[in-house]
Amino acid sequence: MVTSKIRYINNLLNKKEISCTELTNKYLEKIQEENKNLNAYVKVTEEEALIVAKKVDEKISSKGHLMPLEGIPMTLKDNISTKNIETTCCSKILKGYVPIYDATVWETLKSQNAVLLGKSNMDEFAMGSSCETSCFGGALNPHNLKHVAGGSSGGVSSAVGGNIAVYGLGSDTGGSIRQPASFCGLVGLKPTYGAVSRYGLIAYASSFDQIGPIAHTVEDAAIIHDTISLYDKKDATSCANKGIMTADKLNDSIKGKKIGIAKEYFEGIRDDVKESILQAIKIYEDLGAEIIYFELPELKYSLSVYYILACAEASSNLGRYDGIRYGYKASHYNDLNEMICKTRSEGFGKEVKRRILLGTYVLSAGYYDAYYKKAQKLRGTLVRAFKNAFTKCDVILAPTVPMTAFELNFTSIDPVETYLTDICTVPVNIAGLPAVSIPCGFDSNGLPIGMQIIGNSFEEHKILNIAYQYEKQVGDKIYKNIELGVKL
Amino acid sequence: MSYELVAGLETHIELSTKTKIFCNCTTEFGGEPNTHCCPICIGLPGTLPKLNKNVVKYAVKAGLATNCSIRNISKMDRKNYVYPDLPKAYQISQFDKPLCENGYISLSTGKNINITRIHIEEDAGKLVHQRGDTYIDYNRGGVPLVEIVTEPDFRSIDEVVEYIEKLRLIMKYIGVSDVKMQEGSLRCDVNISVRKYGDNDLGIRTEIKNMNSLSFIAKAMEYEFNRQIDIIENGGIIEQETRRYNSDLNITESMRKKEDADDYRYFRDPDLVTISIMDEQIQQIKNELPELPSVKLKRFVEDYNLPIQDAELLVKYKKVAEYFEEACIKIENHKVVSNFILSQIFRTLSTETEKEDFNILIPPSYLNELVKLTETKKINSSLARITLEKMLETGKPLSEFITEKHLQGIDENTLKSICEKAVLANEKAVNEYLNGKEKAFGSIIGYIMKETKGNADAALATEIIKTIIS
Numbered sequence: 001m002v003t004s005k006i007r008y009i010n011n012l013l014n015k016k017e018i019s020c021t022e023l024t025n026k027y028l029e030k031i032q033e034e035n036k037n038l039n040a041y042v043k044v045t046e047e048e049a050l051i052v053a054k055k056v057d058e059k060i061s062s063k064g065h066l067m068p069l070e071g072i073p074m075t076l077k078d079n080i081s082t083k084n085i086e087t088t089c090c091s092k093i094l095k096g097y098v099p100i101y102d103a104t105v106w107e108t109l110k111s112q113n114a115v116l117l118g119k120s121n122m123d124e125f126a127m128g129s130s131c132e133t134s135c136f137g138g139a140l141n142p143h144n145l146k147h148v149a150g151g152s153s154g155g156v157s158s159a160v161g162g163n164i165a166v167y168g169l170g171s172d173t174g175g176s177i178r179q180p181a182s183f184c185g186l187v188g189l190k191p192t193y194g195a196v197s198r199y200g201l202i203a204y205a206s207s208f209d210q211i212g213p214i215a216h217t218v219e220d221a222a223i224i225h226d227t228i229s230l231y232d233k234k235d236a237t238s239c240a241n242k243g244i245m246t247a248d249k250l251n252d253s254i255k256g257k258k259i260g261i262a263k264e265y266f267e268g269i270r271d272d273v274k275e276s277i278l279q280a281i282k283i284y285e286d287l288g289a290e291i292i293y294f295e296l297p298e299l300k301y302s303l304s305v306y307y308i309l310a311c312a313e314a315s316s317n318l319g320r321y322d323g324i325r326y327g328y329k330a331s332h333y334n335d336l337n338e339m340i341c342k343t344r345s346e347g348f349g350k351e352v353k354r355r356i357l358l359g360t361y362v363l364s365a366g367y368y369d370a371y372y373k374k375a376q377k378l379r380g381t382l383v384r385a386f387k388n389a390f391t392k393c394d395v396i397l398a399p400t401v402p403m404t405a406f407e408l409n410f411t412s413i414d415p416v417e418t419y420l421t422d423i424c425t426v427p428v429n430i431a432g433l434p435a436v437s438i439p440c441g442f443d444s445n446g447l448p449i450g451m452q453i454i455g456n457s458f459e460e461h462k463i464l465n466i467a468y469q470y471e472k473q474v475g476d477k478i479y480k481n482i483e484l485g486v487k488l
Numbered sequence: 489m490s491y492e493l494v495a496g497l498e499t500h501i502e503l504s505t506k507t508k509i510f511c512n513c514t515t516e517f518g519g520e521p522n523t524h525c526c527p528i529c530i531g532l533p534g535t536l537p538k539l540n541k542n543v544v545k546y547a548v549k550a551g552l553a554t555n556c557s558i559r560n561i562s563k564m565d566r567k568n569y570v571y572p573d574l575p576k577a578y579q580i581s582q583f584d585k586p587l588c589e590n591g592y593i594s595l596s597t598g599k600n601i602n603i604t605r606i607h608i609e610e611d612a613g614k615l616v617h618q619r620g621d622t623y624i625d626y627n628r629g630g631v632p633l634v635e636i637v638t639e640p641d642f643r644s645i646d647e648v649v650e651y652i653e654k655l656r657l658i659m660k661y662i663g664v665s666d667v668k669m670q671e672g673s674l675r676c677d678v679n680i681s682v683r684k685y686g687d688n689d690l691g692i693r694t695e696i697k698n699m700n701s702l703s704f705i706a707k708a709m710e711y712e713f714n715r716q717i718d719i720i721e722n723g724g725i726i727e728q729e730t731r732r733y734n735s736d737l738n739i740t741e742s743m744r745k746k747e748d749a750d751d752y753r754y755f756r757d758p759d760l761v762t763i764s765i766m767d768e769q770i771q772q773i774k775n776e777l778p779e780l781p782s783v784k785l786k787r788f789v790e791d792y793n794l795p796i797q798d799a800e801l802l803v804k805y806k807k808v809a810e811y812f813e814e815a816c817i818k819i820e821n822h823k824v825v826s827n828f829i830l831s832q833i834f835r836t837l838s839t840e841t842e843k844e845d846f847n848i849l850i851p852p853s854y855l856n857e858l859v860k861l862t863e864t865k866k867i868n869s870s871l872a873r874i875t876l877e878k879m880l881e882t883g884k885p886l887s888e889f890i891t892e893k894h895l896q897g898i899d900e901n902t903l904k905s906i907c908e909k910a911v912l913a914n915e916k917a918v919n920e921y922l923n924g925k926e927k928a929f930g931s932i933i934g935y936i937m938k939e940t941k942g943n944a945d946a947a948l949a950t951e952i953i954k955t956i957i958s
Contacts, residue, residue: 081534094533101527103534202533207758235536236761313758316568319577320531324624340570363568363753372755 003472004219005166006072013060013071020056020071024049024115027073031117031164040139040149040158040165042078044118045085049073052115059113068223070113075159075168078119079126080211081200082106085116089202090134090155091124093347094327103200104232105169105211112227117165121155124349125318126176126204128152129418130411133351138408141184143447147405150180156214157184167215167224171201173208174306175400175425178437181214182400182450185439187467188214189221192458193432194239196225197232203317205310208429218438218468222247225460242458249461250468255288257466260393262296265424269402276441276449277399283473284397289466292393298385299427301378306426307419308362308375315359321347354415379430386431390456395463399424400437400450424452434460438467440474491717494690495648495680495709496640499655500633501665502611502673503546509610509632510537510580517671521616521625529630531575536759539564543632544587544763546664547608548773550634551588553662553780554603554655558770562587564608564760568753572624573613581609581635583754587763593654594782601651602639609633628672634664640679640690645709649702652676657781660844661806675700678709681726682716691716692726696733696740708733712740784809792822801830807846814852815859824859832876849883857886871942903936903944907952910935918957929953 012018028046035041056071076082079089081099088094102110109116121139123131131154132138139154141147142162149158153170156177160168161184170177172190181188189212196211203209213224226245232238261281266274281291323329323343330342348356362371389396401421411418428435435454442448455463508515511528528535551558565583586607592600611633613626636655642648656667656674667674676699681691696712699705711733716726728746733739779787781803788799788809802812808829815825837843858876861867867875867890875889882888910932911918920928929950936949 079534081532087533089533097533099527099532099534101532101535199536200534203759205758234538236538236759237536312755316566316578316753316755319568319570320533320575322570322572322577324572325530325575326532336572360753363755365751365753368753368755 003217003468004223005216006068006220006223009072009166010066010068010070013056014066016060020053020060020115021050023071024053024073024117027117027164034162034164037145038140038142038149038158038162038164039137040120040155040162041075041118042088042090042121042134042136042155043086045116046118048085049115049117052113056113056115067112069109069227071115072166073115073117074109075117075120075156075165076106077122077126077153077156077168077170079122079171079202079204080106080119080169081202082116082119085119087119087202088135089125090122090136091321091348091352092135092328093321093323093343094202095135097327099200101200104197104230104234105228106200108228108230109169117159119155120153120159120165120168122170123152123154123176124352125202125314126152126171126173126209127314127351127355128411129175129179129421130406131155131158131180132409132411133349135349140408141405141447143185144405144445147407147447148183148410150183150405152176153180153188153214157181157186157188160184160214160216161186167213167220169211169224169228170214171204171209171211172425172429173204173210173310174422174429177212177214178400178425178435178450178452179422182437182439182452183405183448185442185448185450186214186216187218187221187436187438187471188212188450189225189436189460189464190428190434191225191229191460192239192434193429194237195229195241195434195458195460197228197230197235197238199232199234199238203313205313206317207313208306208310210429218436218464218471219247219250221436222250222464222468225464229460239458244461246461246464249465252465253288254284254466254469257289257395257462258292258393259284259289259466260292260294260389260396262294262299262389262396262398264296264299265396265398268423269399270404272441272443273399273401273403273449277397277451280440280451280470281397283470284466287469287473294389294392296385296389298378298382301382302427302430303419303423305375305378305382305430306422307358308371309379309430311355311359312363312372312375313359315356315363318348318352318356323347351415382427383431386427386433386456394455395459395466396454398452398454400452401425404443404445404447404449428452428454433457434463436460436463436467438471440470490685491682491713491720492685492687493643493645493680493682493709493713494640494693495642495678496693497636497638497642497648497651498677498679499636499652500611500675500677501550501636501655501659501667503543503632503634504663504665504673505540505542505546505632507540507542508630509540509543509608510630513630515631517668517673519627521623522627524627525629529575530626537580537757539760539763540632543608544765545773546632547587547606547634548765548770549662549664549777550636550659551591551606552770552774552777553658554588554591554593554606554636556588556591556603556606558588558765559585560765560767561585562763562765564757564763565754566757567609569750571612572622573615573626573629575613575626575629579610579612580757580760582607593651593658595647595650595654599641599647601641601647604637604639606634606636609635640681640693645706645713648678648709649706652702652705654781657804661778661781663778669700669702672700676705678705678712680709680712680716682713682720691720692728694726694728694740695730697730697743699733704733704735707735707738708740711738715740788812792816792826794823794826798823798826798830802826805843805846808843811846811852815855817856819856819859820863821859824862825855828855828859828872828876832873833880836880848880850879850885854879854885861886861890865945868943868945870937870946874942900948903940903949904952906936906939906944907949907956910939911953911956922957 139158156168157180333339588606591603681693
C-alpha cells in the first residue's frame, strides 16, 4: 500500500520516470474526459499548468531535487484568490471577477511550483453541504454519480476522489472540508483556526473559515499542511507555527494515547456509520490506545450557535457585492439603490440570500441580545467544554457526518434538515480546533463512511499521527479505491 | 420667551500616520483618483485588515492630550451600512469599547467641555460628481480617523468655535494631524437642541452632519437654533433627524428622519484581534507628549509677562511660539520681541497657513540681536523697524544694515542744531501744534528722522523741540 501519493509522484519526477509536462498533460486529458461527468472543475487552467510543468522539468534536468509539492498537479477551491485567474465562489455575482492578487496559501504553493490544474466547484460562497448551491451546478461523487460529492468543497473532493487532481485545498467553515472528504472516501484536514493564513480566502464567516487540504492519504494531508501552515503578517488572526512538522510525527507510537468518545456525537447517527466507527475503536484498542468515554452535553448548542454566528458574519462579509466595482451588475435600473438591490437579487442564489437574511436579523437592534450575544456566550461555553475534555484525552473520535453521501437534490427539499447533517462537524469550527476526517468503511451501496479525529488547538501532529496509525492498520481494506491516479 | 442652546459635538480628525489604518497605502491628501489604493483598502474579496500600531499610538496621544483615560483592552467593530464610498459595506470602527474615554477640554472661561469618548476608525472614499455621472475615488478610504465625541455641554456658538479651535491646536501641537479643515482632515457633526432657560430636561435634538469650516458651523448652528425656536413658538414639535447645512442658501435641510435611521448592526470584527496597551506603554506615550498649548499660554503670560491676547496669538502657531522663545533669550522686555513678531513679521504673512508654516528668512537669533540693541538704546525703535524690514526681505544679518556710525548715534549738540533747523523749516506745523493740534508734531519729528536717516533718538528730539518752541 502506498501511504503517500504525493511522495510517490515526487519520486517518479525526481527519478525522471515521467516528466512533469507529461504528467500534467495526462491529468489535463483526464479532466477533459471526466469533468463532463463530475463537474468538479469550474475552470481549467491548462496554460498556466503547462508553464509551471515546464519550469519543473527544467529544474529536474538542470540540478534539482524537487520539493515535496513541486510539480504535483492539484486544484484550489474557487473561493481562494488566484491572480489573473477568475475566482467566483461559484456565485453568479462574482462571475467575471479576476483577482489582482494571490491568496497567501496560493503564493506559498506557487513558490513551490505547484501545478494548478484549475479552480474547483463549491457551494455558492461555501454555503451548503452538497455543492448543489453552486451557480455551475453541483459536483458529483466519483463513487456514484447519483450522489453528491459533498459540500461545500465538493469540487475538490470530486476531483481528488475522481483522480483528476492529486490533492486540493478547500475551506472549512462548518465542515466544508471534512464532509466532502468523508463523502468521497478521502482525507480532509481542517486545521486549527489561525494555523493557515486566510488572506485571499473569500470570506463566508471569518471567525470560522479555515483553509485545509483534501487528499488521498493522511501522509499527503500532513505534507500539505506542513507546507501551508505558516505565520502570515497579512492575517491578524494568523498564529506562529510552533515548528512541529506533522509528517515527522506520523510514525509515533500511539500506545497509551487517550482517545475520547463523547456519547453526544453518536446520537442520531445512522447505524452503519456508527458500526464502522465502533470497528475503528476496536482497532485503536488493538493498537494500544486507551479509550475514554465521557459526556459533552454542550454539543447540543452547536448548530444554533454556528448558524447564528456564521450567518451574522456572512451578512456583513457579503455586503460588498453591490455591482459597483467588480462581478455581476444588473443591467436595468433607475437609480443606485435599485442597481444594488437588483444586482444582489439577481446575483445571489437562494441559500446565500437565506443566510444573509438570517444573519441580518440576528444582528438587528432588538434581536442582537437574544441571538447574536447569546450565541457568542455559548461559543465561549463550548470552547471551555472542549478545553476541559482535552484534560481527559489526547484526541476525540467522532463520526464526520451522520450518514453517507446524499442523493442528488436531497438538500433542496428542506434546508433545516440539511443543516442538521452538519451536527458533527460544526463544533470544531466553533471552538477553532483541528480535526481530520478519514475513511473508515463503506455503506451497503459502496459509498464511503468517514470518521473524524479532533484535537486540541495546534495539535495537528497528534490527530494526524493517530489517523495515520489507523490508516496503516486497515490499509487496503478501506483504501482499496485509491488508484495512483492517471495511468502512468 | 428666552431660549437656551444646547449642543454636543462629534469631531472626525484624520490622523497623519504615514500609512493607512489597515494597509500600507499612503495617507497623503489628493493624488490622482484611486492611486493611493490597494486590494485591502478597496475591500477586494478575501483581503484582510491589519491594524497600524501607529494609529493606536496617535489616538492614545490625542486621548492623553484631552485628559482622557485610556482603555488597556479594546477592540474593533464593524459598522454595517451601504454606500458606494464604503467598499466593504461596513466601516471598521469602535463601538462599545473606545480607546479613550472621559476627558475634557477647558475653555478660556474656565468651563470644561467633557469628552465622552475618542475612538479610531477608517475613513471612507469620496464620491465625485462630474458631467452628470458619479465617480468614486478611494484614495481617502482607509485613512485613519479619530472620532471625538463630547457631552451636550455647549451653551453657545462661541463655545463651540472656541472648543474646535482649542481641539485643532492641541492636535497640531501633539503632531497627530495636520487638522486642515479645508482638506477635510477635521470635520464636525453638531447635535443641537433648544430649551427654555431654567429647564433641566434636554430638548429633542437634530444633528447637522459633516461640516468642515468654522464659519459654516457657526452659521448652521445659528440657523438651526432659530429654526427650532420658531417651531416651538408656533406650537410645533422638533423632529429628531439628521440635517445638512446648505451654504449657498445658508439653511439646514433634512437628510433623514429618525425612523429611517440606519441600524448599523455593530459586531466585533472577527478579522482583527484585541488591542491591548499596557500602562507602561501609556506612560511612555505620555512622556513623549510636548508642552500643550494651554500650559504654554499660562507660561507665556507668567514667565514672559505678556498680555494674554499677545500670548494667545503666539501660542496659536506652534512654530511662532518656538521662534518667540528662542528670540527671547537673555532679553529683559519680552513684549518688544512679541511686538516685532505680532506686528511687523505677521504683516508679511497674510494667510493662516503662512503663519502656521512660519517660513521667514531670518532665524530667531537675528531678531534677538536686534532687540538687544534697542534694549541697550544703541539704536532707536524706528531704525530697528527699518532694519528688521530689510532683514526680513533679504534674510541677511543685522551687521549688513547697522554700521558703527549707527551705533554711535548722534550726539546731543548735533541733534540740537538739527532740531533748530527743523523748527525753522516746519513753521506751519509748529504753529498748528502750538494751537493745540498734537498730530502736527509728528511731521517735525519726521523731518528730523529724514535728516538723520532715522538715526536720531525720537524721545530726545521731542524733548529738545519742545524746549525750543515753548
